[in-house]
Amino acid sequence: MSHILLVTSSPRGSEGLSTRYASQLAKRLAAQRPGTTLTVRDLAAAPLNHIGEAYVVGRATPPGARTAAQTEAVRLAESLVAELAAADTVVIGSAMINFGPPSSLKAWFDHVTWPGVTFRYAGNSVEGLLKGKKVYLVTAAGGNFSEGPLAAWDHQSGYLKHLLGFIGLTDIEHLRVEGMAHGPEAAQAAIASADEALQSLLKRAAASVEVAQ
Numbered sequence: 001m002s003h004i005l006l007v008t009s010s011p012r013g014s015e016g017l018s019t020r021y022a023s024q025l026a027k028r029l030a031a032q033r034p035g036t037t038l039t040v041r042d043l044a045a046a047p048l049n050h051i052g053e054a055y056v057v058g059r060a061t062p063p064g065a066r067t068a069a070q071t072e073a074v075r076l077a078e079s080l081v082a083e084l085a086a087a088d089t090v091v092i093g094s095a096m097i098n099f100g101p102p103s104s105l106k107a108w109f110d111h112v113t114w115p116g117v118t119f120r121y122a123g124n125s126v127e128g129l130l131k132g133k134k135v136y137l138v139t140a141a142g143g144n145f146s147e148g149p150l151a152a153w154d155h156q157s158g159y160l161k162h163l164l165g166f167i168g169l170t171d172i173e174h175l176r177v178e179g180m181a182h183g184p185e186a187a188q189a190a191i192a193s194a195d196e197a198l199q200s201l202l203k204r205a206a207a208s209v210e211v212a213q
């Protein structure tokens, strides 16, 4: 049985395209695999605190010696890591905000990127400890960043892929919804292109389910 974790973070509510496409994708992947369960972590509706001293000091302190605030902060991070570890498929929706991901999504990564738990240093290199998962990353942006002069300004996609890979999540498919800010015609074309990309991604996913059966 498959388990999908859907993480959304657009601050634009029902207008959020990353949320719309990531949610559609998660639901349609679930429909391809009978018995699939889905957990939704909506970081815009229920934002996490930024990490602070209680978490940073608490996770380096033995459980019995933690203050109440440290215990609470570490428990939250443990529950987020457990939620992520329980999934075989992770779908992440990220809105470009000032050329990076929303701060709510950064806060989620700050909780789940944890030395000794989701990654470890091995000699001179780093080993990600969350292995064998499929990740679908959906990014939405006003500009066009996949190619052309603005590509170097995309501090969202590469950053998120780096963080995912750092904790072992290296099998990533990326769906871009981009170019929404260049007038109605360009926005329409962007949606058509994202719809097409979604369909082809779902076809590939369905084919891989068939191969596995």
Ligand SMILES: Cc1cc2nc3c(=O)[nH]c(=O)nc-3n(C[C@H](O)[C@H](O)[C@H](O)COP(=O)(O)O)c2cc1C
Binding pocket: 010, 011, 012, 015, 016, 017, 018, 019, 094, 095, 096, 097, 098, 099, 100, 140, 141, 142, 143, 144, 180
């Ligand atoms: C506060 C804010 C900052 C934004 N910053 C950028 C930006 O730096 N670059 C860009 O191309 N688009 C930017 N946009 C446009 C969004 O990336 C675009 O609306 C995208 O669709 C947001 O994703 P969402 O639809 O999932 O909310 C910004 C939008 C908002 C509301």
